[in-house]
Amino acid sequence: MISVLRTRWPLLLAAGVPLAALLVFFALPVGGMVQRGFWPDGRFDPAGVADVLGRARTLRVLWFTIWSAGIATAVAVLLGLPTAFCLHRLRFTGQGLVRALVMVPFVLPTVVVGVAFTQVFGIGGPLAGLHLDGSAAAIVAAMVFFNVSVVVRTVGSFWQAIDPRREQAAAALGASPRQVFLTVTVPSLLPAVVAAASVVFLFCATAFGVVLTMGGLRYSNVETEIYLLTTQELDLPSAAALSLLQLVLIVVLLGIVGRARRTPVERSSSPARRPGARDWPVLITAAAVVGFLLLPIVTLVEASLRVGGQWSLGNYRALGSTGSHHALLVPAVQALGTSLGIAVEACALALVLGLLVSYVVSRRPAGRVGRRLVAAFDGAFMLPLGVSAVTVGFGFLITLDRPPLDLRTSTVLIPIAQAMVALPLVVRTVAPVLSSIDDRQRQAAASLGAGPLRVFGTVDLPTAWRSVLAAAGFAFAVSLGEFGATSFLARSDDPTLPVVIYELLSRPGVMNFGMAMAASVVLAAATAGVMLLVERLRVSSLGAF
Amino acid sequence: MRSSRPFHVLAGLLALGVATTGLAGCGSSSGSTDSHTIVVATHDSWAMPKQVIADFEKQSGYTVKIEEQGDAGELTNKLVLTKDSPIADAVYGIDNTFASRAVDAGVLDPYTPKSLPASAKRYLLPGSGAHDLTPVDYGDVCVNVDDVWFRQHHLAEPRTLDDLTKPAYKNLFVTPAATTSSPGLAFLAATIAAKGDHWQSYWKALLANGTKIDSGWDQAWNADYTAGGGKGTRPIVLSYSSSPPDTIPKGATRPTTSALLDTCFRQVEYAGVVRGADNPRGARAFVDFMLSRPAQRSMPESMYVYPVDKSVPLPAQWAKWATVSPKPWVISPSEITQKRAQWLREWRDLVSG
Numbered sequence: 001m002i003s004v005l006r007t008r009w010p011l012l013l014a015a016g017v018p019l020a021a022l023l024v025f026f027a028l029p030v031g032g033m034v035q036r037g038f039w040p041d042g043r044f045d046p047a048g049v050a051d052v053l054g055r056a057r058t059l060r061v062l063w064f065t066i067w068s069a070g071i072a073t074a075v076a077v078l079l080g081l082p083t084a085f086c087l088h089r090l091r092f093t094g095q096g097l098v099r100a101l102v103m104v105p106f107v108l109p110t111v112v113v114g115v116a117f118t119q120v121f122g123i124g125g126p127l128a129g130l131h132l133d134g135s136a137a138a139i140v141a142a143m144v145f146f147n148v149s150v151v152v153r154t155v156g157s158f159w160q161a162i163d164p165r166r167e168q169a170a171a172a173l174g175a176s177p178r179q180v181f182l183t184v185t186v187p188s189l190l191p192a193v194v195a196a197a198s199v200v201f202l203f204c205a206t207a208f209g210v211v212l213t214m215g216g217l218r219y220s221n222v223e224t225e226i227y228l229l230t231t232q233e234l235d236l237p238s239a240a241a242l243s244l245l246q247l248v249l250i251v252v253l254l255g256i257v258g259r260a261r262r263t264p265v266e267r268s269s270s271p272a273r274r275p276g277a278r279d280w281p282v283l284i285t286a287a288a289v290v291g292f293l294l295l296p297i298v299t300l301v302e303a304s305l306r307v308g309g310q311w312s313l314g315n316y317r318a319l320g321s322t323g324s325h326h327a328l329l330v331p332a333v334q335a336l337g338t339s340l341g342i343a344v345e346a347c348a349l350a351l352v353l354g355l356l357v358s359y360v361v362s363r364r365p366a367g368r369v370g371r372r373l374v375a376a377f378d379g380a381f382m383l384p385l386g387v388s389a390v391t392v393g394f395g396f397l398i399t400l401d402r403p404p405l406d407l408r409t410s411t412v413l414i415p416i417a418q419a420m421v422a423l424p425l426v427v428r429t430v431a432p433v434l435s436s437i438d439d440r441q442r443q444a445a446a447s448l449g450a451g452p453l454r455v456f457g458t459v460d461l462p463t464a465w466r467s468v469l470a471a472a473g474f475a476f477a478v479s480l481g482e483f484g485a486t487s488f489l490a491r492s493d494d495p496t497l498p499v500v501i502y503e504l505l506s507r508p509g510v511m512n513f514g515m516a517m518a519a520s521v522v523l524a525a526a527t528a529g530v531m532l533l534v535e536r537l538r539v540s541s542l543g544a545f
Numbered sequence: 546m547r548s549s550r551p552f553h554v555l556a557g558l559l560a561l562g563v564a565t566t567g568l569a570g571c572g573s574s575s576g577s578t579d580s581h582t583i584v585v586a587t588h589d590s591w592a593m594p595k596q597v598i599a600d601f602e603k604q605s606g607y608t609v610k611i612e613e614q615g616d617a618g619e620l621t622n623k624l625v626l627t628k629d630s631p632i633a634d635a636v637y638g639i640d641n642t643f644a645s646r647a648v649d650a651g652v653l654d655p656y657t658p659k660s661l662p663a664s665a666k667r668y669l670l671p672g673s674g675a676h677d678l679t680p681v682d683y684g685d686v687c688v689n690v691d692d693v694w695f696r697q698h699h700l701a702e703p704r705t706l707d708d709l710t711k712p713a714y715k716n717l718f719v720t721p722a723a724t725t726s727s728p729g730l731a732f733l734a735a736t737i738a739a740k741g742d743h744w745q746s747y748w749k750a751l752l753a754n755g756t757k758i759d760s761g762w763d764q765a766w767n768a769d770y771t772a773g774g775g776k777g778t779r780p781i782v783l784s785y786s787s788s789p790p791d792t793i794p795k796g797a798t799r800p801t802t803s804a805l806l807d808t809c810f811r812q813v814e815y816a817g818v819v820r821g822a823d824n825p826r827g828a829r830a831f832v833d834f835m836l837s838r839p840a841q842r843s844m845p846e847s848m849y850v851y852p853v854d855k856s857v858p859l860p861a862q863w864a865k866w867a868t869v870s871p872k873p874w875v876i877s878p879s880e881i882t883q884k885r886a887q888w889l890r891e892w893r894d895l896v897s898g
Contacts, residue, residue, distance in 0.1 A: 036626075057894065122768045122776070212725065213760055218897045228724055231619040233886045234626075234646075308795075329592070329611070397623060401630040408632055488615070495613075503589065505763040513767045 010452035015360045015377060018353045018423075024405070025420055026384050029395025030243065033230075036398065037240020048237030049244075058225075058242070065221040068136060068211075069204035072143035076200050077193060079144065079289045080151025086286040088156035088540075090279060091272040098290060100535040103543055104528045105293055106149040107474075109481040109498040110209025112520040115505065116296035117142050117214060119303055126299065136219055142210045145296065147200040148289060149543060154199070157540035158192035160272075177278070194260040202253045206246065206386045208484050222246055226388045243391050250386035254379045297524060304517035308510070315511075315518035323504055323512045328495075332519050335500040336526075339480055342415050342496060346479035349419035351472050354426030357381050359456065361427065362434035381427055384420045392417070393488025411494070417485040422475035425543070429471035432541040433464045470542045473534035477527045497523050582608045583827035586819070588620050588638030589613040592847040597839045605834070607827050617643050617727055617814075624819065625650040635828035637681065637816040637835060642730055644670055644678055644815060645882035653677040654818040654825065658833045664855035665836075668813045670878055678815035681835045682850040685786035685870045686731035687809040688718075691772040693801045694780035703781065705807050706739055709751060716755035719769040720783035721762045723892050727812070728762050732783050733892055734881065735810035738874035748895050758896055772802045787849050787867040800866050809870035814850065 038046060052058055087099050105113070119125050121133040132138045162185070170180045208223045220228070222242050229239040275283055307314040319332040328335075361378045365371055384392075396417075400407045407413045437460060445455045461468075483498040495503070497519060504516035534542065591613055598609055612633065614620040621643040624636060628650065639647050647653060648670065655676035668680035688709070695702045703709055709718050723733035733744075740747045757779065759765040766773040770782040772792050786809060789800040816835045818828040834840055841852035845863050858864075 057890070060897075118764060118768055213764075218758070220893075220897070231615060231622055232724065232889070234622045235886065394623070394626060397627050397632065401627065406630075408627075505767070506590070506761065507763075510773075513763075 011360060011363060014356045018357045018360075018381065019377075021353055021420075022380060022384075024400075025396075025416055026387075026392065028399045029392050030387055031395075032399035033236065033391050033395040034240045034243060037236040037238075037243075040237060045237070049241040052235075052238035052241045053245070058238075061220050061222055061225045062245075064136075064219055065205050065223075068140055068143065068219070068221065069201050069207075072140045072147065072204045073197050073201045075140070075144045076147045076151050077197050079285075079292075080148050080196070081155060081193075082282045082285040083148065083289045084152045084156035084159055085282055086275075086279075087152060088160045089272055090275045090283075092275060096535055097532070100528065100532040101290065102149050102152055102293060103531045103535070104149075104297070104524065105145050106147070106543065107477040107481050107527045107531065108146075108524055109483045109501070109520075110207075111213070111483050111498055111502050111505070112300070112481075112523060113142055113145065113296065114210060114213030115501075115516065115520060116300045117145075117210075119299045120296050126295065139211055139214050139219060142214055143204045143207055145293060146207075146210070147203055148293065150200050150203070151193075151196045153543035154196035155189060155192045158189060160540055162188050191260045195257050198253045198257045198260065202250060202386050205249065206388070208389060223388050227390045230390050230394055239391070243388060246387060247383075250383060251379075253386075254382050257382075258375055258379055300517060300524065301521050304514065304521045307514055315514035316522075318511060318515045319518055319522070323507065323515055328500055328503060330494065330500075332497070332500050332504075332515060332522075335495050335497045335519075336522060338494050339497040339523075340526075342418065343476045343479040345415035346418035346422060346482075347472055347476040349415060350422040350426050350475040350479075351468070353419065354423055354430060354471060354475070355468065357423070357427045358431040358434050359460075361431045362437070362460075364435075364439065378427070378431070382424045385424050389484035390488050392420075393485060396489065413489050414486055414496070415479075417489060418479040418482045419475075421482055421485055422478045425478060426471040426475050429474060429539065429542050430464060430467050433467040433539075434460055437463050466537045467539045467541060470534045470537045470539035473530050473537075474542060477530040477534075480527055480530070481523065580824055580827065581606065582610055583635060583824055583831050584610045584612060584633045585635045585637060585831060586612055586614050586620060586624065586633035587636070588617050589615055590848060591638065593840065594843050594847060597843050600839065601834045601837070605830050607830060609831065621647050624652045628652050628820070631819045631821045631823075633819050634822040634824045635816065635831040636819055637814070637831075639678060639815050639817070640727070641668075641670075641811075641813045641815075641878045642727070642734065642881050642885070644674065645878045647817075648674040648677050649882065652820055654820045654822070654828075656818045656829055656832060658829075658836055660833060660836050662836070662854040662856065665853035668853060670815075674878070678817045679832050679836070680813050680853045681816050682841075682844045682848070682852055683811055683813045683869075684850040685804075685806075685809040685811055685873055686728045686735070686783065687786045687804040687806060687870060688732075689770075689772075689782050689784045689788050689802055689804050691770070691780035691802050694771045702803075702805075704805055706736060706747070709756070709781070710747070710754050712754070714754065714781065716757075717779050718751070718754070718781040718783075719757040719759060719765045719777075719779040721759050721765045722896070724889055725760045726762050728783060728785070730885075730889075731810040731812050733888065734876050735808060735874040737888065738810070738876045745891065745895060748892065752896060785849060786869050787845065787851070787863065790862040790866045793862065793866075804868075806868065806870040807872075809873040811870070811873040811875070813853075 038044060038049060040048065083102065087095060087102065117138060118133065120127050121130065121138050122128060132141070166188075167180050167184050170184045171177070175183065205221070206223050207221065208227065211219060211221050211224050212227065222245065226239050226242045226246075229235045229242070304315050305311055305313070322328040322331055330338075357377075361374060363374070365374060396413065397408055400413075407416075441459050442455050445459050446452075450458065481498060483502070486496055486499060487502070501516050501519050501523070504512045504519065591611060602608055614623050614632075617638055617640045620636070621639050623632065624639075624647060631652075636647075636653075655673075656679070657676055658679055661679065665680045668683060669675040670678055688703075688706075690702050692702070700713065703711070703714055708714065720732055721729035723729040736747055737744045757765075757769060759769060762784065765782055766784060766788075769777045769779045770784075771777045771780045773782070784804070786804040786806065789802045789804055792800045792802045794801065816832045818825055818832060822828050836854065838854070838857060841854045841857040844850050844852045845860050845867075851859070851869060859867075
């Protein structure tokens with residue numbers, strides 16, 4: 001045991017810091033809320049919890065959660081596959097730009113997307129004729145909008161790495177292109193499709209902002225139900241029951257993802273080719289998908305450039321003001337500065353923790369127990385992806401309320417909360433690259449007398465620096481648009497841009513609405529700009545699960 | 546004032562460090578416990594001219610730290626949850642639909658400002674609650690109509706709640722949801738006050754008549770109302786008695802919309818001292834400040850509400866075009882607290898069924 005400690009201390013230390021963060025900033029708050037639910041007056045009372053699970057309404061909410069997420073997942077996979085093929089197996093001018101554009105929806109704030117979709121399906125919008133405003137179909141469309149990129153990135157990075165010789169061999173043996181696709185390509189893509197679908201399902205089943213703003217209230221999923229039960233009714237037993245239900249669902253899904261994911265990424269990539277005549281159907285499909293992703297954004301831009309029915313930059317000029325009737329405590333421009341600052345902090349935190357987690361995950365212990373432990377460790381950091389932000393936010397209030405950790409009114413809490421949201425994405429970007437390094441290189445360096453840090457610096461970092469940089473940009477963009485967790489923490493007189501957009505929307509006045517549109521465009525442009533820069537690094541694991 | 550960036554990352558890591566090692570003493574800038582700062586928990590519609598607060602700070606020697614905590618419901622529930630270790634010294638923004646919950650949970654310290662104007666007394670809560678929360682402002686949630694639209698379509702405007710269920714007004718009304726919007730909840734309360742035990746059948750009639758339900762006031766006003774954002778198709782919207790002045794076109798002198806004063810529910814907003822506050826004296830000074838003339842005068846322009854102090858003059862356009870309802874519908878705060886969850890559950894099942 002002592003000898004294990006002696007050789008493994010860097011690993012244990014690297015695992016300890018992020019685990020402690022996960023415990024304090026995630027497990028503790030969620031545990032606190034669940035405890036309040038099960039022990040309402042200090043006495044264990046599971047009856048209230050059992051009661052909520054039997055309610056007809058709970059079953060309806062569950063059913064909507066499952067079928068909306070299921071359909072959204074199926075559609076996202078169907079649309080994502082041809083797009084992944086075009087962006088990762090073909091080669092054409094402007095491909096980098098399109099790749100970055102496809103990533104933008106994933107990091108847009110839900111507030112902005114809710115508004116954009118209302119503009120698209122709402123009155124006077126380009127798709128008003130479909131009468132989908134406020135329908136379940138519109139909610140599903142928004143879920144697809146958010147998650148197509150997950151399928152494109154996850155499957156695309158896989159597709160790139162498939163050895164083309166197997167397909168060529170099948171073709172040489174007389175298989176038609178269709179047979180090659182069905183018998184060689186599909187089976188080798190399957191793990192990636194399963195992993196992507198599970199993650200998308202997870203995101204859709206825990207969607208919050210979209211369902212709340214677009215579903216009105218005809219539709220409620222587990223996440224919005226927890227929100228209503230907690231913030232409006234203070235019915236903690238019911239909320240705790242649903243939170244636990246959610247946790248079970250997430251653990252099951254993460255288990256599927258973990259099994260489907262093939263750890264090492266082959267860095268041999270098949271050469272992309274120029275599109276030929278037979279690629280037209282796929283290209284047209286992919287173009288339609290990109291069009292679908294651009295439509296809400298274009299609608300937003302159009303709304304932001306109109307003042308009183310005229311084309312004008314007035315809404316953008318107004319961003320220097322506090323809106324009509326003091327709608328804002330600070331000018332929107334200042335909020336953008338605040339957002340950028342917080343994003344830098346969140347990004348630094350997510351990067352430090354993410355590197356430590358990736359380091360641990362990429363070590364391959366010899367024993368089965370060790371491998372199991374590493375897999376569990378990996379999965380644990382994915383949990384924050386799927387737990388209700390309101391549970392975590394309210395949990396902060398009741399658990400981090402005593403010195404030495406009274407962080408409730410501290411401005412440190414927002415970057416920390418956002419870092420916890422970005423952390424899984426950092427790990428998913430960096431860990432596969434670290435795992436793909438041949439362990440013998442590290443052993444060689446160690447046998448030549450390099451310490452663990454030196455090994456990391458000379459073997460791991462030179463290979464992984466691009467993925468680290470890309471992960472940093474990704475974390476930055478996610479933090480810039482993060483609204484869910486931020487909105488449940490105290491909003492001081494120094495709000496972030498997504499919060500400002502939300503506040504502008506909830507005040508009357510045409511000018512405030514126009515400003516909200518303009519601010520949304522600025523935010524979308526900032527996130528898109530970051531994603532464009534990141535895309536240039538060509539890291540295939542970015543945004544893949 | 547934000548501290549510098551490096552400090553923050555450092556503080557974040559330090560917090561992690563503390564968590565890891567369990568050491569005491571951490572560099573977080575948590576709620577200050579000095580006697581010069583007043584931490585105020587408010588709802589997220591808080592707005593006040595900077596100058597008014599700056600003058601109060603200069604006069605009193607305190608620094609005011611505003612922390613928005615969500616809508617009135619979320620604000621109240623956060624205070625209830627954190628009763629054992631309060632998040633603020635003073636609170637502003639608990640309204641009459643949540644007041645009883647705050648009072649019953651014992652999150653407030655009794656305090657009645659000496660400066661309480663006579664015109665505010667009618668809004669004091671019943672029983673001991675009268676000492677816990679000080680009325681600061683009020684607003685009427687009313688159905689609004691687009692006068693121009695009705696003139697153009699040669700249709701008589703609706704006047705009462707019953708009119709909204711008539712075939713002439715099919716598909717013309719939009720309201721925010723009672724579950725996700727405080728004006729929406731106020732409208733539900735108005736219909737319950739007006740219809741008593743028959744409120745569910747009234748809502749069935751509303752829905753059968755094509756009433757659209759949005760999640761928030763902003764969607765209803767900006768997207769669906771004909772006089773709001775410009776593209777809407779519904780000339781009847783649930784909003785406030787103070788909304789019409791916002792529809793005065795550039796260069797014109799009168800609004801193009803009006804509020805139906807027979808359909809209103811009165812929302813009253815309160816301020817109070819949080820029990821267990823670090824700075825109770827500062828909190829009391831803040832409650833006094835909310836009743837001061839400068840603060841009361843700024844209410845209409847910044848928060849779209851009427852000051853409780855009747856002697857404070859309203860802005861000219863308000864005095865002319867934003868009349869309050871002579872007879873708003875009333876339900877007692879305690880009844881709302883008792884039955885809210887049940888009402889909302891029944892209402893939710895009605896509209897989503």
